[in-house]
Amino acid sequence: MVWSRKFICTRMTASRTTPICSLPARVTRVDHVCREHVIVTAESDQLPPSQPGQFLQLQCRDTLATDPSIHAWGPQTWPRLNLLDQTGPPILLRRPFSIADRADDGTANRFSVISRAIGPGTRWLDRLEAGMELNVTGPLGRGYALPDPDQTALLVGGGVGIPPLLYLARTLHERGHRDVRVLFGVQTHDLLPVRLSDDLPTNGHATPCLRLPGEASFPALVATDDGSAGFAGRVTDALRALHALEGDRWRRPVICTCGPEPMLKAVAAASRAMGSDCQVCLERFMGCGLGTCLSCVVRVHAPDQEKGWRWALSCQEGPVFERDRVLDYDG
Ligand SMILES: Cc1cc2nc3c(=O)[nH]c(=O)nc-3n(C[C@H](O)[C@H](O)[C@H](O)COP(=O)(O)OP(=O)(O)OC[C@H]3O[C@@H](n4cnc5c(N)ncnc54)[C@H](O)[C@@H]3O)c2cc1C
Ligand code: FES
Structure with missing residues (x-):
């Protein structure tokens, strides 16, 4: 089966009417800005509009890493190792990253993420180079409500x-x-x-x-x-x-x-x-970023519930919340 490299998941819920895109972006710049952080800038003319506070799910592995591996070899042959064998187990789940910048300069739609290398996925991002492909899903979640211009x-x-x-x-x-x-x-x-x-x-x-x-x-x-x-x-x-x-x-x-x-x-x-x-x-820890795995739950006030609160998915209703909506943050 041949998979399309871009798909649009048209999950239309009460809270979301924008299609969620998964698409390839071209890395244009990689800046190692300090000891453990890298700024990855990429461009794609297809990424839907976003707001500050929204995030992207990044596929932190080479596409080749899904190729089948051949481990068996006979006495007269050498083992055939593919990229997966050489780089370790595949990083199956996409990893969430806040959009660190987004600009449309008229010719290309640029966005950046900043990653701190702490594990296999972020170390993969750390090794990216300009010209490589990065597959992104998003924009996801709800961002900040922008303050009024007359507010500090x-x-x-x-x-x-x-x-x-x-x-x-x-x-x-x-x-x-x-x-x-x-x-x-x-x-x-x-x-x-x-x-x-x-x-x-x-x-x-x-x-x-x-x-x-x-x-x-x-x-x-x-x-x-x-x-x-x-x-x-x-x-x-x-x-x-x-x-x-x-x-x-x-x-x-x-x-x-x-x-x-x-x-x-x-x-x-x-x-x-x-x-x-x-x-x-x-x-929060996020397995899917799409509202299916329930790994990102957070307790929010819900006066209409008997117990006064309910679980919310922070990948859907957040990641940005009003302070007083979240239990444990309300004083
Ligand atoms: C909405 C959102 C936005 C994020 N934005 C950024 C960003 O802009 N820049 C950035 O560097 N990171 C960001 N993160 C965290 C980033 O997703 C994780 O660092 C990344 O998934 C780690 O992947 P890994 O494969 O390198 O390491 P893993 O092996 O997956 O994790 C390495 C270690 O980090 C811990 N860890 C993983 N995720 C989290 C988390 N969410 N909170 C606390 N500990 C965690 C794990 O328990 C483990 O101990 C964000 C997370 C979320 C949920
Ligand atoms: S991250 Fe999977 S449901 Fe929120």
Whole structure:
């Protein structure tokens, strides 16, 4: 049987009317931006429109790896090893990655993902080169509700939660939003997946020190847990420091955050203390990204249910949720 390299799964549910595409994209650029992160930029003229906070399921393996293997050999012959034999077991499930940037320059539809190499799938991405093919499914899930232009938007990211906020920064800038602060936290200086345009501030003030996508240039504060660069401490400490310096000038602040769940809970608590709205992007384990495997469940409030809550699939109703919808984030 010959499989089409592109298919469109027209799952039309109450919450989704956009077709989900699986299609090949051409890798145009690979930047090893810091010790463990790679920025993979690819283009495809077929990827449907997306929003910041949505994600792609990437097929992190060579197409050849599915070829049948021949292990048996006789006394007079050599074994025939295929690519699968040489690279280890196939990485069957696609892996979820936030869209880190998206731009349509008129000739091609470019998108980027930023991957931290932690296992077989992300190590495969780490070895990509310009010209290679990347098969993507998406865009998937629900992204951030964009803040109003008259609100102060605070983009608070930690570690592998930084990528969707870069795409959000571009989108806000392109929509004329100027009242934006960026706060990123990483464990140490060489795990920051963003290039610098200036020295990192250490005193709690935000400055335009990061190269953000497109023309975006917003004041940013970078925190390192070990104090090796920028603000010494956690990103929530940086948020509180910035709030103490300029919080009285913030207008109906809204925090858009993504990162490890302990960090998200700390940001949710800080946002409540500051009287700020907050949207959290939950990166739960995801097997399919399409609403079939149930690996990504999260408990959300449901006043109409006897117990007051229900399970939600974060690949469908999220990954971005309003802080107060999610149990354990509501104070
Ligand atoms: C919606 C979403 C968006 C994501 N965006 C990004 C991104 O922009 N950049 C990025 O680098 N990563 C992102 N991730 C995480 C990324 O999907 C995993 O790192 C990747 O699947 C690991 O695959 P692997 O084969 O390399 O390693 P695996 O062998 O699959 O995993 C390696 C280790 O990481 C743990 N792990 C895997 N997935 C997760 C997870 N979701 N949360 C916590 N621990 C996990 C595993 O338990 C294991 O210990 C995202 C995850 C989700 C759900
Ligand atoms: S990832 Fe499979 S149902 Fe959500």
